[in-house]
Amino acid sequence: MRDLAEVYTHTREVTAMLDLVPDMFPTAEDPGNTDRKFFEPAAGSGNFLEEILRRKIAFVTAEHYRSTVLYEHRLLRGLASIYAVDIDPENVDESKDRMKHVLQSHLDNDLNTKVPTPGFASAVDAILETNIVLANTLTDLHSIEWVDYRASRNGTFQREWSMAGEADQLDLFSVAKADEVPIHYSLLTSNPEPVMAPMKVRS
Numbered sequence: 001m002r003d004l005a006e007v008y009t010h011t012r013e014v015t016a017m018l019d020l021v022p023d024m025f026p027t028a029e030d031p032g033n034t035d036r037k038f039f040e041p042a043a044g045s046g047n048f049l050e051e052i053l054r055r056k057i058a059f060v061t062a063e064h065y066r067s068t069v070l071y072e073h074r075l076l077r078g079l080a081s082i083y084a085v086d087i088d089p090e091n092v093d094e095s096k097d098r099m100k101h102v103l104q105s106h107l108d109n110d111l112n113t114k115v116p117t118p119g120f121a122s123a124v125d126a127i128l129e130t131n132i133v134l135a136n137t138l139t140d141l142h143s144i145e146w147v148d149y150r151a152s153r154n155g156t157f158q159r160e161w162s163m164a165g166e167a168d169q170l171d172l173f174s175v176a177k178a179d180e181v182p183i184h185y186s187l188l189t190s191n192p193e194p195v196m197a198p199m200k201v202r203s
Contacts, residue, residue: 014051031059034078035151041137043084046095049132052082053102062110069155072120075103076127076185080149080157084132085140096128119186126188156182159194 018025026033034056040048056078065071079099086092103124107116130147144164149157160178180197 011047011051014047018048018051018055025055026059028059031064032074034060034074035081037081038083040082040084043086043091043095043132045091046084046098049082049084049095050098050102053078053099054106056081057103057106060106060110062114068117072116072123073151073155073185075106076120076123076157077149077151079103079124080127080131082131083146085135085137085144086132087134087136089134092132092134095132099128099132100124117186119184122189123185126192152182154184155186156184157188158182161194 024033024036024038038052043049057075060071060074060078062071065074082099084095086095127149130145133144135141135144141164146162146164148160148162150160152158158179158181177194179195181195183191183195
């Protein structure tokens with residue numbers, strides 16, 4: 001789109017650039033390396049995001065993660081560590097759709113006849129809503145709220161919120177608010193705000 005000065009990056013350039021940072025992705029020797037964070041300040045139509053996610057989840061297989069919860073949680077961990085901003089709403093929507101397509105293709109190839117749980121699908125939507133946002137990185141950084149999804153046990157995340165413009169240069173996720181207790185990924189959509197710990201009843 002000429003009016004937004006958008007330049008399309010070809011697949012070969014995307015591949016070449018990501019090949020320069022192999023330690024950011026899982027390998028056969030380190031298949032669990034899915035949580036390294038990526039930030040795309042001008043997402044465009046999502047070609048970088050698509051390849052980043054594909055590489056992050058390449059070693060997430062149902063054979064390795066026999067528990068459905070662990071399998072889905074690991075896929076979500078790969079997704080939840082990718083962040084992007086774009087000024088064009090059509091690009092934001094397309095980027096989200098492409099991320100969903102990567103996940104669906106992975107599931108189709110890996111699970112065969114099995115289907116993901118409804119909680120997985122809703123978690124994907126919740127994470128994409130917070131991680132791929134409509135904004136201008138140059139002028140709106142102070143108003144962008146990030147959610148850092150920190151993986152916990154048994155399919156849970158413990159989230160921390162922060163405003164991008166207030167973050168320390170060495171710590172993108174300086175804490176403004178946070179879940180007091182971990183939340184299962186299937187409950188992310190119904191709990192968009194921090195989850196508080198249950199009140200203790202005094203005897």
